[in-house]
Amino acid sequence: MQHFEVIAEMGHEQVVFCHDKASGYRGIIAIHDTTLGPALGGTRFWNYATDEDAFIDALRLSRGMTYKNAVAGLNLGGGKAVIIGDNKTPHREMLFRAHGRFCDSLGGRYVTAEDVGTTVEDMDFVHMETTHVAGIGSKSGDPSSVTAHGVFRAIEASAHARWGSNSLEGRTIALQGLGHVGTHLAKELHAAGAQLVVTDIDAGRIAHVVDTCGARAVALNEIYGVKADIFTPCALGGVINDDTIPQLQVEIVAGAANNQLLEDRHGDELERRGILYAPDYVANAGGVINVYSELTGWSRDRALRKADEIYETVLSVFRMAKSTGIPTYQAADRVAEQRINAVRGMIRTWPQYPNKET
Ligand SMILES: NC(=O)c1ccc[n+]([C@@H]2O[C@H](COP(=O)([O-])OP(=O)(O)OC[C@H]3O[C@@H](n4cnc5c(N)ncnc54)[C@H](O)[C@@H]3O)[C@@H](O)[C@H]2O)c1
Structure with missing residues (x-):
């Protein structure tokens, strides 16, 4: 797959491949469009069959968030992250803290939240490493x-x-x-x-x-x-x-x-x-x-x-x-x-x- 051609065709600004050796974390953060504001979209934790599947899902979901946030009249762009692995794993702290660090490294261009396979508690781990996270335990609650x-x-x-x-x-x-x-x-x-x-x-x-x-x-x-x-x-x-x-x-x-x-x-x-x-x-x-x-x-x-x-x-x-x-x-x-x-x-x-x- 020609990755640059795919992201150019879908209109993405940035896609980041992240790896943390200690926790075994593998994640992809996709920022589709930040015209309206920071790219917001949840983190999906899923056992993708291939890396390409994970990449395409991150691209598709992040682009969807651009449209969703724009039509809702929010000052937010579209982004999404995927973590590759078994979302039932009990070993979550270091995975999500690693994810939090990579989100933080984007300096606020991407704001993460819960999605399929992740929980409020996972977002609390992310929050230990970055403020660029929404949907944490103590805040807005059940939407x-x-x-x-x-x-x-x-x-x-x-x-x-x-x-x-x-x-x-x-x-x-x-x-x-x-x-x-x-x-x-x-x-x-x-x-x-x-x-x-x-x-x-x-x-x-x-x-x-x-x-x-x-x-x-x-x-x-x-x-x-x-x-x-x-x-x-x-x-x-x-x-x-x-x-x-x-x-x-x-x-x-x-x-x-x-x-x-x-x-x-x-x-x-x-x-x-x-x-x-x-x-x-x-x-x-x-x-x-x-x-x-x-x-x-x-x-x-x-x-x-x-x-x-x-x-x-x-x-x-x-x-x-x-x-x-x-x-x-x-x-x-x-x-x-x-x-x-x-x-x-x-x-x-x-x-x-x-x-x-x-
Ligand atoms: N919760 C939100 O704020 C929110 C926001 C945007 C979109 N959504 C979407 O709205 C939908 C509902 O969200 P929710 O938070 O109420 O989820 P939920 O899990 O609380 O409720 C889903 C309900 O559907 C029932 N259900 C499952 N399979 C069914 C079937 N085959 N036939 C009939 N009922 C079935 C479940 O028993 C459950 O009561 C989901 O598709 C979700 O992605 C939810």
Whole structure:
């Protein structure tokens, strides 16, 4: 593989290969774009089959963070780190302290956080070596209520675009997954007058939402075929696929799960069938807004106000899709690029004087 060609093609600024002999740590830190601010994105700990797989995953995930952070209106660029190895290992302190040192060596160009395979405790080890880490034990805490509120606003925006009104009164919503985000979201939707049809693999969580929100429960695989207004995936990725799309009897798909489209072409297929899709990374940006609130010292109220803006962002994505004739999942990227390019092109009002003697 021609590494420079790959990173040039994907637009990355910097990729760092890191190794610590004492702990056996092997990591890759990928900084995609810092136009808007420091590159923020979590650290994934995964047993990659090959180094190339780890490299490509770091590139793909860091680029995704550039778009996610930009569209959320945050002053953050996109980055991501991967650590190669068994994420169940009990020997974590020295691995994550080594990782912290390499993050620190980038002087704040990259800010790390939790991701698949890492925990709050791991981030506390990282924090022993660097301040460029978010999501540590003592700070912003569980992001799921902020994420849920952002998804709620994305659903309202989708309703507005489809039916001309934000109101969810009497709308039927098929909600898949009643975990951290799904349970908070169920409460907001119920308070807004929606009728919920829900599913989860955990019977206790179903019972709670049936009791508190008057929801109707269905079996795991029945959720796709529920006759409803909106399908809201809040469990797994890849749930919009060749199997599920023909079953859908909804007008909108909007939820919290990451990577809802198994492949891009499934976004095209939703479009073809006239189902409005609120792109996942726009709808679930409350999670990263919560991390940002930790970096900026925002209160929970301020974070929730920022998550409120997801309403306008989703509408701007739909407008972009309509005006350019592209599917909404592509329009989200265009909206993100517009913001990055606008900031990149900003006239500097404080010119530098390179030859000035001090
Ligand atoms: N937590 C956040 O702030 C946040 C932010 C951005 C994106 N997300 C994404 O939103 C989704 C939900 O996040 P979460 O924090 O609530 O996770 P969670 O693990 O708390 O909840 C997931 C729920 O889905 C259920 N589930 C698993 N498999 C299922 C299946 N086949 N059918 C139905 N239910 C199933 C689980 O039992 C669990 O209750 C994930 O895709 C996550 O990546 C979460």
